[in-house]
Amino acid sequence: MDPNGDPGPAAWQAAVRLVPVESGTLLAGRYRLDRLIDSGAMGAVWRARDEQLDRDVAVKILLPGLDGAGERFEREAKTLASLKGPGYVQVYEYGEELDGDRTVHFLAMELVDGVSLARLLAREERLDPERTMRIVAEAADALGEAHRRGVVHRDVKPANLLIDADGRVRVVDFGISLLVDRSRLTDSKEVLGTVPYVSPERLRNQDVTGKSDLYSLGAVAYECLTGTPPFPARDPMAVIHSHLYEEPPALPDTVPPQIAAVVSRSLRKAPEERWESGAAFAAACRSAATGEITVPPSVEPGVPVEETERRPRRRLALVAVAVVLAAAVFGVVAWSPWTGDGPQGGADESTVEAAANTTGAVETSASPDPEASESATESPAAQETESGGGTDGGGSEGGSGETGGEETQEEEADEPKSGTTELPDVTGRTTFDARDYLEGLGFSNVVADVGYYAITPEPAHCTVVQQFPSAGSTVDYADQVTLSYHSRNAEGTTCEW
Structure with a gap:
């Protein structure tokens, strides 16, 4: 077009x-x-x-x-x-x-009356530790039940967790789920998911189990507590490298140590060092919320908990130099051929595919008024406010949620701008450049949506081809600005955030 x-x-x-x-x-x-x-x-x-x-x-x-x-x-x-x-x-x-x-x-x-966790975080920036543990525990219970039925979600993120009118958590968007022991619908080298929450084994194209979902849920918990995912860099390759080789920054001192320990364990690089099941993760969350110290189930007999906690870090330290050198060489030949949601990780030729499946029904609207969101009949993954989230579960109406990708709430020192202004033209830029430019001008609700435009010559990957509202329109700084971008399937790197 x-x-x-x-x-x-x-x-x-x-x-x-x-x-x-x-x-x-x-x-x-x-x-x-x-x-x-x-x-x-x-x-x-x-x-x-x-x-x-x-x-x-x-x-x-x-x-x-x-x-x-x-x-x-x-x-x-x-x-x-x-x-x-x-x-x-x-x-x-x-x-x-x-x-x-x-x-x-x-x-x-x-049709669910509720709001996505992504929209909730966009409004509140972060949640208190006890509330976070309750939400994560309910999500872990639901994921654990799915795992027992042989279903691995593979795209756990705030946009795919809906909080209904009764405060219950619903897990939605099973569009890229893997049914264990059954035939796959994707190539074995294809890695699907959302980069800020994807597990290391997914990036390395290793066998995926329910523990991959628990890692992603741990990243969600981290974001609830801090306002950002564990690795919030805007460059997807930097985020992927961090998932593979780096430890997330320590949680702030305002997070009780028992809660920090539960989240930290869920973000271990090795699946066997995480919680053994969704039920165990949920139980640990509930215990930590009451002030109990949860002893990791895999502690070696006779070895202090602190010593066991330090061993993975020492192992990482020992291989750090080799990893950096390998990554430097590997990066030259393997970071570019993406076919999915992110680059190839580790020494395996795996890819990350942008999975903008819409599966948790969410109602969008141009009004980001939180109170209006709360009062309307809401749909699960996207309320009647704005932007789109995963649409895989029931439609949610009244709050607002996300579809494919989720919004990363950035910490801002200044108060958001209010009032109206003329929207500049950002077509021709990449989605990330356009977003940074608009946010620098004070626009607070910039989202991206894939378009696959039939244009000759074909636009570069992530190029903004259309914008809504159109350039020159008079809009409020809080109005949603949608950047419709072209995605080259051969590239595969995510163009959203």
Whole structure:
């Protein structure tokens, strides 16, 4: 599409990716689409009315033209349907609808009244330790149950944790989950996930178990306590290197030591040194919140806990020089050929694929007013405020949440700007350069959304092709500014944050 075409949500303006539905469309003779809640690289979630049962639902629709996505989408539906309990979003129906010569794949889900943890952190910056432990414990319980059923989530992040109206945590967006011991739908060298939360073994393309999810959840806990992920650098390669070889900065002194110990253990590089299960992680969180010191389950007999805690660091220190030298050589030949969400890690030729699956239904809106968010009927992964989060679980309406990627809340010394101004033109820049430029001017809600534009010559990877609102528009500094970027599949590095 010509970048000078009519503006609109990036997911709907992307060439050959237009969703063949609109408001008022009736799917399966019963789901009347009302309004778009959220969209991402693989799908879009609508608020809809189930006319047969007279209830509101969230309907996720797969974008057309995605190779192999239909099978993955159906697997996601089956995965969600197999998970029962308060920690998940209920699935009502998976179906297909013919639209001319195209097939529309859809998934009807529970419409959840809630807010994503990503949006909550964007509003509050950080959470107190006790609240953090409660949220992480509930998420660990839900992940532990999924692991017992042979399902590894593989994209645990704040945008995929929804907090419903009753304060319960729902885990959503199982779009890239791995069913252990079953055939994979992706190449064995493909690593999926979101860079700030991805585990070291994922980056090294090693076997992935539930402990990978626990590492990611530990990174989420760290962000809740500090306001940023463990490794908040904007350069994805720097973040990946840190996940592989560096220890996260110590948690602030305001975090009780027993809570810091629980989070620290979840972020161990070696999976066997983390909590042995989601249930164990959850129990440790609850104990730490009451002030109890949780003794790591793998402490060697007769060896003080402190000594055991120091040993991994000494081992890392011994190999530090070799690692740096190897990384320097490896970086020349292997950091560039990305095909996923991040670069290749370790000595393995693994990749990280940007997985902007939309699976936790979230309702977006131009009004970031936190109070308005709280009062409306909210959807799980994206409230009726702005931006998009993972849309994999039920639609959430009223708060606001994220879809594919999550917003990294940066610490700011100055108060955010208020009032209106003219939005400058940032097309032609990379998403990161455009975001830094806009944030430097005072815009506080800049998000990115993939577009895959059919333009000759093809734009560079991560180039902003369209922006919404358009350049020259009068906007509030707090309004959402969406950067619609071109992604080259051959590159694969994430263009979002």
